[in-house]
Amino acid sequence: MSVGFIRLFSVACGLAVANLYYAQPLLGLLAQSFGVAASQTALVVTCTQLGYALGLLLVVPLGDRFENRRLIVVLMLACVFSLLAMALAPNLMCFGAASMLVGVTSVVAQVLVPLAAHLAPEDSRGKVVGQVMSGLLLGILLARAAAGVLSQHLGWRGVYALSAGLMAAMTLALRVCLPQRRPNNQFGYLQLLGSRAGIFRAEPVLRRRAFYQCLMFGSFSLFWTGITFHLSAPPLGFSQTGIGMFALVGAAGALVAPWVGQLGDRGKGRITTGVAFLLGTFGFLCTGWQSQLWALALGAIVVDVAVQATLILGQQQIYSLRPEQRSRLNTLYIAIFFLGGAVGSGLAGPLFAHGGWNSVVMAGATLPLLGLLAWATE
Numbered sequence: 001m002s003v004g005f006i007r008l009f010s011v012a013c014g015l016a017v018a019n020l021y022y023a024q025p026l027l028g029l030l031a032q033s034f035g036v037a038a039s040q041t042a043l044v045v046t047c048t049q050l051g052y053a054l055g056l057l058l059v060v061p062l063g064d065r066f067e068n069r070r071l072i073v074v075l076m077l078a079c080v081f082s083l084l085a086m087a088l089a090p091n092l093m094c095f096g097a098a099s100m101l102v103g104v105t106s107v108v109a110q111v112l113v114p115l116a117a118h119l120a121p122e123d124s125r126g127k128v129v130g131q132v133m134s135g136l137l138l139g140i141l142l143a144r145a146a147a148g149v150l151s152q153h154l155g156w157r158g159v160y161a162l163s164a165g166l167m168a169a170m171t172l173a174l175r176v177c178l179p180q181r182r183p184n185n186q187f188g189y190l191q192l193l194g195s196r197a198g199i200f201r202a203e204p205v206l207r208r209r210a211f212y213q214c215l216m217f218g219s220f221s222l223f224w225t226g227i228t229f230h231l232s233a234p235p236l237g238f239s240q241t242g243i244g245m246f247a248l249v250g251a252a253g254a255l256v257a258p259w260v261g262q263l264g265d266r267g268k269g270r271i272t273t274g275v276a277f278l279l280g281t282f283g284f285l286c287t288g289w290q291s292q293l294w295a296l297a298l299g300a301i302v303v304d305v306a307v308q309a310t311l312i313l314g315q316q317q318i319y320s321l322r323p324e325q326r327s328r329l330n331t332l333y334i335a336i337f338f339l340g341g342a343v344g345s346g347l348a349g350p351l352f353a354h355g356g357w358n359s360v361v362m363a364g365a366t367l368p369l370l371g372l373l374a375w376a377t378e
Contacts, residue, residue, distance in 0.1 A: 006128060008177060009116045010135025012170050015163070016076075016109040017136050018143035019083065019102050020048050022159055025148040025243075029156045034092040047096045049342075051103020056335045059104065061192050063111045063327030068181040069174070072111055076171035079105035083164035087157045109136055110334055114326035115181060117319040123265060126316040130261025133312055141251040141304070185324060196328050203321055203329070208378070209314035210333050212273065212371050214340030219280055219367040220307040221344035222351075224250070226360035227287075227296065229352045235291060249297045253304025260309045264316045273313055274375050280306035280368030290357045306368065311337075 023030070027041040034041070062071055082101035089095035113132055120128035150159050187195065200206060224247070231238040231246060238246065263272045283302030289295035318329045344367075351359040 005177065006116070006131050007135075008173060009112055009132045012076075012174060013109040013112050013132055013136035014139030014142075015166055015170055016079065016106045016112075016139070018139040018146070019079065019106045019163060019167075020052055021140060021143035022147040022163065023048060023099065025144050026151055026156045026159065029151060030092070030095070033156065034095070036092050040092060044092075044096050044099050047100040048103040051100035052106060053103075053335070053338065054100075055104040055107030056110065056331055056338070058193070060107050060110045060331045060334075061196070061328045062189075063114055063330075064183050064185050064325060065187060065189070065192055066183070068111065068115050068183075069178040072108055072115070072178065073171060073175050075105050075108035075111065076167060076174065079108065080164050080167045080171065083160050083167060087160035087164065110330055111327065113315070114319065114330050115178075117315070117326060118181060118323060119179070122320075125319060126261035126264035126269075126312065127258055128261070129315050129319065130258040130264075130312045133308070133315065134255065134258060137253075137304075137308055137311075138251055141247055141253075144247050145245060183324060192328070196332055199322075199325055199328055200332055203318075205321060206318050206329060206332060208374070209317055210336040211374060212310050213314050213333070213337035215367045215371040216276075216280060216307045216310045216340075217337040218340035218344035219284070219364045220303060221341040222348050222360060222364045222367070223284070223300070223303050225345045225348035226352050226357065226364075227300070229348070230290065230357045230360070231296075236293070246297075246300070250300045250304040252301050253308055256305050256308060260312045261316060264313050269313045269317065270375075270378060273310055274372065276306045276309035276313075277368045277372035277375060279303075279309075280371075281365045284361050284365035284368075288358070288361055290361075303364075310371075 023044050027044070030041040030044065031037060059075070079102060082098050082105055085098035086095055086102060089098055113129065113136070116132045117125055117129050147159050150162065154162065185192075227246070228243055230236070231243050260272060263269065279302050283299045283306060285299075286302060287296050287299035314333065315330075318333055319326055321329060347363060348360060351363055
């Protein structure tokens with residue numbers, strides 16, 4: 001795992017996962033282009049997330065059964081054609097169907113991360129996973145801002161056409177550079193899917209780390225959904241572009257991922273997890289000065305650092321459990337904490353409507369504290 005090879009994994013993961021978030025700042029443009037209400041275009045985000053959930057459940061476990069390089073290339077190519085379908089969509093229904101396919105195929109990132117863990121030396125696996133995940137996290141955090149800026153010059157169709165081109169170039173690079181890895185697993189497809197329940201029951205570390213990250217990703221989603229309402233409301237009154245630019249602040253948190261992985265490699269994962277829970281609560285409390293932009297920015301950075309720390313340390317621990325089950329372990333881990341993220345996003349609107357930003361802060365600060373209480377029982 002040379003530095004260049006790790007960067008290849010990191011960029012590939014970032015480009016893949018960014019496809020899930022391009023639509024969010026483009027909903028107004030989509031409504032104008034297709035001649036529909038803005039509320040209807042919001043369903044596009046749901047379609048993409050639903051596709052990603054299906055991909056996690058039905059596609060990612062194939063990494064424990066089929067040759068990994070071929071699986072990755074097939075998923076990348078399918079994503080390229082799905083993005084082109086979005087760019088050429090004549091109506092919202094076609095666009096939504098193509099976005100669901102993009103969600104399904106974008107789970108290629110969750111095949112790449114376990115492969116990177118497999119190729120990494122055991123004594124530096126946490127560092128390598130952290131570096132790869134930093135690219136994935138940057139893809140999540142930068143996608144909205146990139147889509148907003150690019151759409152002003154290329155239009156919304158240009159955003160997806162450009163993404164298709166980048167994914168095609170990355171597909172070629174991965175086909176040339178990735179080594180073959182054929183898992184020693186003869187399960188049939190249904191056996192492979194059915195085995196996940198037994199894995200979940202047999203692995204207490206997986207259950208604990210998934211619970212931790214469910215709480216932390218819930219707080220993360222609560223923050224970034226709620227902050228959109230807060231920034232757009234008086235007295236701040238940010239435009240959509242301004243909100244997208246604010247998201248760049250959180251990208252600074254992704255820089256800690258490799259460092260956190262190194263702490264895990266040195267046997268300091270447990271204490272770092274506890275510190276991360278405290279940071280998560282502190283980050284939300286910082287934003288209690290809700291009219292101060294510096295306080296909101298500081299809180300965004302601290303919350304992102306905390307969430308990414310628990311994510312990297314959790315992946316490091318579950319990837320060390322059973323190498324032949326890494327894709328299924330990853331599926332369970334990601335699916336469970338995405339459930340927490342969905343709940344966090346869903347709570348942001350009602351909380352803000354009934355109690356303003358202070359309600360979001362109190363709920364967001366409570367979730368890491370619950371994680372800290374569970375951490376104290378280790």
